[in-house]
Amino acid sequence: MSVWADLVGQDVLTAQLRVSVDAAAEALQGLTATGMTHAWLVTGPPGSGRSNAARAFAAALLCERRGCGTCLACRTALAGSHADVTRVVTDQNVIRVEEVRRLVRHAALSPAGDRWQVLIVEDADRLTDSAADALLKSIEEPPLRTVWLLCAPTVEDVIPTIRSRCRAVVLRTPSVSAVAEHLVARHEVDHAVATFAARTSQGHIGRARALALDEGVRNRRQEVLRVPRQLSDLGSCMTCAANLVDAATEDAQPRSDALDTVEQSNLEVTYGANTVGVRSSGYPVARKELERSQKQRSKRFIRDALDRSLLDLASFYRDVIAVQLGSPGPLVNQELAAEVATMARGTTGEVTAQRLEAIFATRKALEGEVAPLLALESLMISLRGGLHD
Ligand SMILES: [Zn+2]
Structure with missing residues (x-):
């Protein structure tokens, strides 16, 4: 099972990233003069799997076999515990400048292993202006073996100075059938429930999973959909x-x-x-x-x-x-x-x-x-x- 297996309905993006992983591996071996793209912007609608895509990409960059999915590097990178993967996930409304400065200092260090150091900013749309400024320098003059992966809903959500220096890759809204197949194959969900969850989640994988696996979530949704008929006075x-x-x-x-x-x-x-x-x-x-x-x-x-x-x-x-x-x-x-x-x-x-x-x-x-x-x-x-x- 390769690192790309959980990216549902994202064949185009997966193909692009695989090519880039090959290029990165050649760059490490000194086979290409052009080298590596050090800053990426992963965009896609909510729930399409931006952070999964970023983690899969990080794993493939750090894996000796370019993303086998089973070695220690792959497993720890996917789980978020690899020493050379740093993730910024915010549960606040903004990512502050202090946080980014800490990250930029970290980016200047050499990777612990002999491949890349990957820094993932999951909500790059929440960078404050001063935080984005602090990030800019590291993206403009990236340390030799550092790779930045920024994630945001759309390219327009990231300030122009940052996005113009990143290579953009785009996730699509996965199709109902792709999501349903994923739920059946990976979570052993009954076909009818999987189809229902895929259809009603409208391409949001996390929501589809919750609807498929949790009856409480399905019941709450049903309650919400009663509202339009209850508004009598x-x-x-x-x-x-x-x-x-x-x-x-x-x-x-x-x-x-x-x-x-x-x-x-x-x-x-x-x-x-x-x-x-x-x-x-x-x-x-x-x-x-x-x-x-x-x-x-x-x-x-x-x-x-x-x-x-x-x-x-x-x-x-x-x-x-x-x-x-x-x-x-x-x-x-x-x-x-x-x-x-x-x-x-x-x-x-x-x-x-x-x-x-x-x-x-x-x-x-x-x-x-x-x-x-x-x-x-x-x-x-x-x-x-x-x-x-
Ligand atoms: Zn691997």
């Missing part, structure tokens, strides 16, 4: 908004709690709280800083969960508008075909388009500071609009 709008926020909070809580616990115990170890009862002087500051970042992360997890619900809601209205416009092709929510048809008859394409716009405006608003409940309440009222008035 103002009271039901408020209830639906509250239910969506509660479900998102319940969804996010276990992940936040688990990470918080680990970080808190690391902090206690670092500041010696468990030895003689005396902590070093930095403890209160460090603790406050930790609490601040945990609070931010917890908020972000809730917003991420809400965003998934909003995408599911949007899929329903997309189906409605597809019927209204007479577009060919299967519905995303085939099992709700009757409900979709009823709503399509009861409203106009214009109303549905406005509802979709309201959903996307709410997604955008949730990236900012707006209180989730308020945003959802106002969305539910917009979604009800045009139906009964």
Whole structure:
């Protein structure tokens, strides 16, 4: 099983990267004068597997056999524990300059092994301007055996000075059949469930996996898709908004709690709280800083969960508008075909388009500071609009 096996529906990208891995191996042996591309920008829609692609590429660069998938280098690079692979994954809204400076210093070192040192920035779209500036120099004059892999949704999400110095490779949205085949082959999921998960996740591999493997996730999705038919009056709008926020909070809580616990115990170890009862002087500051970042992360997890619900809601209205416009092709929510048809008859394409716009405006608003409940309440009222008035 090669390192590329888990990249679902990405044949073109895989072929490109394989050629580059060959070129990199020749560069290491001094066989080519042109050498290696030191900065890459991996783009693709959310869930298409950007970070998997970056890790597979890193593994192939570090493997003696160019990505066999079984040697120690491949396994540790894929698992994120290889000494010559450094990953920046942020659960905050931005990647700060301090973080990038640390990375750039690391990039200047020689690799621990005899191949490459790979630095992966998973959310290059979240670099602050000063962080991007700090990164720029290392990308412009890369150390001899350092390779930068930046990931972002689209090329436009990365500031021009950075992206113009990177070689871009693009992941596509994988097809429903490619995702379904992957779920059956790799996770032994029943064919019908795999097809359902592949269709409703709309090319988001992680979401497809969660839908295929977790009945709770499937149930939550079903709850969300009941919302359009529940918005009969103002009271039901408020209830639906509250239910969506509660479900998102319940969804996010276990992940936040688990990470918080680990970080808190690391902090206690670092500041010696468990030895003689005396902590070093930095403890209160460090603790406050930790609490601040945990609070931010917890908020972000809730917003991420809400965003998934909003995408599911949007899929329903997309189906409605597809019927209204007479577009060919299967519905995303085939099992709700009757409900979709009823709503399509009861409203106009214009109303549905406005509802979709309201959903996307709410997604955008949730990236900012707006209180989730308020945003959802106002969305539910917009979604009800045009139906009964
Ligand atoms: Zn290998």
